[in-house]
Amino acid sequence: MHSYPLEDGSLIVEGRLKDDQLTPGYRWDGERRPAGTVHEICVRILVGEWPLRILDAEAEMEQIPHELCPTTQESVRKIIGMTIAAGFSNEVRRRLGGIRGCAHMTFLVMAMGPAAIHGFWTMKSKTRRPLPKSLEEFSGLSMLMNSCSLWRKDGPMLRYIKEKLRR
Structure with a gap:
């Protein structure tokens, strides 16, 4: 996970999932599967405001096991407008999980919630704020x-x- 602060106070969070199989094997249909990368997926979200809200989202599927996998790529846009708060993972599952998207992308987005919060607070911590009174x-x-x-x-x-x- 990486986060990139923008001058307008928003933040780009980039998550990557790479699934490498270290040994060759066989697919379900008997075809030989070489060792190497099976999945390499990148998701970028633009977050802003507080509470953190997803303003935009995009996905790239750089390496995939099946030619039809990219048909799920646009499903990541279903998270636009979501707030990153308690219940985030459940809501991501509801919007992207199962037949609504790609399992690997769903779990990647779920892991990006905490990264977005950490990136946001790191960006905000560059300016000293007064100690809260309560x-x-x-x-x-x-x-x-x-x-x-x-x-x-x-x-x-x-x-x-x-x-x-x-x-």
Whole structure:
């Protein structure tokens, strides 16, 4: 994953999935399959605003196992307008999963949600902001809360923030 900040405050997030098979084998129809790259997919999303919203999306299928795979490429546009927040992965699955798209692209987009948030906060952290006076003023805290073990409601990160706010 890579993120590229733009001057207007938006961010391009690029995700790549590469699936290499290290040994040759046989396909279901008995045809020999050489070792090498089976899938190489790139998805780019343009995100902006807060809460983070997907403003545009595109996909490239650089290496594919079947000639019809590119017919699913445009399905990535179904995520335009989505907010990257709690429930993001479920909504991506609903829009792109199963017969609505490509399984590999769906899982790549799901992994791009956290990368977009990290890229956005990295971009915003280049400017020093005043320390919030309360948890309510802590921008983006709701995105972090209960997102992992460290950020659980009674976890070490929230204790650290509360201690800093008391000072």
